[in-house]
Amino acid sequence: MSDTKGLTRQQMCDRLAMEFQDGWVVNLGIGIPTLCSNCDFGDRSIIFHSENGVVGYGPLAAPGKEDMHLVNAGGQHVTLNPGAAIVHHADAFGMIRSGRIDVTVLGAYEVAENGDFANWKMAGQKGGGIGGAMDLAAGAKHVFVAMEQTTRRGAPRLVERCAIPVTARGVVNLVVTNYGLFEITPEGMALKEIAPGVSVDEVTATTGCHLIVPREVPPVRMRG
Amino acid sequence: MPKSKIYPSFDAAVADIPDNVTIGFGGFAVVGVPINLYSALAKQGAKGLTCVSNTTRGGATLPEDAPTMEWLIQNDQVKKVVCAFTAPTRASQRLVFTEYYESGRIEAELMPQGTLAERMRAAGAGIPAFYTPTAVGTELAEGRETRMFNGREYLLEEALPLDYAFIRAYQADAFGNLRFRRSQRNFNPLMAMAAKVTIVEVEEDVLPLGAIDPDDVHLSGIFVHRLVKVPPAPEGWWPMRPAEIAARAAR
Numbered sequence: 001m002s003d004t005k006g007l008t009r010q011q012m013c014d015r016l017a018m019e020f021q022d023g024w025v026v027n028l029g030i031g032i033p034t035l036c037s038n039c040d041f042g043d044r045s046i047i048f049h050s051e052n053g054v055v056g057y058g059p060l061a062a063p064g065k066e067d068m069h070l071v072n073a074g075g076q077h078v079t080l081n082p083g084a085a086i087v088h089h090a091d092a093f094g095m096i097r098s099g100r101i102d103v104t105v106l107g108a109y110e111v112a113e114n115g116d117f118a119n120w121k122m123a124g125q126k127g128g129g130i131g132g133a134m135d136l137a138a139g140a141k142h143v144f145v146a147m148e149q150t151t152r153r154g155a156p157r158l159v160e161r162c163a164i165p166v167t168a169r170g171v172v173n174l175v176v177t178n179y180g181l182f183e184i185t186p187e188g189m190a191l192k193e194i195a196p197g198v199s200v201d202e203v204t205a206t207t208g209c210h211l212i213v214p215r216e217v218p219p220v221r222m223r224g
Numbered sequence: 225m226p227k228s229k230i231y232p233s234f235d236a237a238v239a240d241i242p243d244n245v246t247i248g249f250g251g252f253a254v255v256g257v258p259i260n261l262y263s264a265l266a267k268q269g270a271k272g273l274t275c276v277s278n279t280t281r282g283g284a285t286l287p288e289d290a291p292t293m294e295w296l297i298q299n300d301q302v303k304k305v306v307c308a309f310t311a312p313t314r315a316s317q318r319l320v321f322t323e324y325y326e327s328g329r330i331e332a333e334l335m336p337q338g339t340l341a342e343r344m345r346a347a348g349a350g351i352p353a354f355y356t357p358t359a360v361g362t363e364l365a366e367g368r369e370t371r372m373f374n375g376r377e378y379l380l381e382e383a384l385p386l387d388y389a390f391i392r393a394y395q396a397d398a399f400g401n402l403r404f405r406r407s408q409r410n411f412n413p414l415m416a417m418a419a420k421v422t423i424v425e426v427e428e429d430v431l432p433l434g435a436i437d438p439d440d441v442h443l444s445g446i447f448v449h450r451l452v453k454v455p456p457a458p459e460g461w462w463p464m465r466p467a468e469i470a471a472r473a474a475r
Binding site: 030050051052053054063064066067068069071075080086087088089090092093096097121122125126127128129130131133134135138139165166167168169 | 252253254255256308309310311312313322325326332334335336337338339341342344345356357358359360361362363364394404405406407408409410411412413414442462463464465466467
């Protein structure tokens, strides 16, 4: 991890998961976003959709209890919740492109202030890993991003314009990093909440674009 | 009586595959991957292949020594891959494919996973092309045909027909009607529909006609041509639990 300051990865995902509404269909990208499935949703009913055609999966299977025919998008052995269904890939992506997914949470290398984001190809890399990200970015009703505030070398991931090839343009709504919660607004990128132990100056110094900062920045909301 | 679709071995089922054909390999992660057919094709040796699959190493949860597309790549059987991943998903991972790709020994066509699935669905449905919102505004769309529908821009994608589909299923009857189990379905029915010849590795003994209720058939035998029962391990390859893979690697 590039920087242990601020929120843990689980706390980042807990904060995004607070935005999930009762009955939402949620698709989680691989990496940090998978931690959203560990969150406590209280009395909200959340349906997890996986690009390989699993609709309504539950917690990870206990070691030794894995069903060898059942994995999520990250290849992890999961369980099924009551009411789950299985479809093939074209139907799974039909659900995505036709707007049946309420929110997707994806990892990213960069998010721009206009809502563009990049997560499939690193600088100078030949080839890339698109997976389902471009379909999800184009089709989900909301696109949330969970990522570290900076690269391992300390370069900002929140930027004016993406320097590497984008996954989709103008689609990101909400970003959580270990430093705080950011919203993409028509006016630009806004700091909504700040992580405990992090100052506004530290956030702006590690952000590569203009940041709209309210006079009082509330702390990142936590459960419990 | 038409010729039986049941083949005695994987070797027999792939014996006539010629050079320079396009083959779809089904499966997602480890589930539904035609592990035994990869092995048989590596032995058979057909060259100049275009290999269509989600990734070039189907199954991060397979044991290191399990057959994957990497066997075909190392055998110099592969001319081109068509995939949703042509790079590792983790910086620490090294793919056999990457070495061949970076040195120019293999071509690659990279596309979004939903586009890959839909291009094969279209081929199997007799649809030559379609428009999708996916990848609009990205470098994948540069220089290609787009069109506005109801105020939104869409990208033209063409059907992706296959010469052969290699897939894995849970149950089959003698006509080739298939059932998949849990997330085993994934790309498999789409590849079968897109292919001229579909070869299936089946986990259970091939059932007599009528043993599968017609309402429970996931893929009609219309799209299926050859069936091979997967023998028990170690003769046949089966997915393993993470703990089994770790124990095997430690040996």
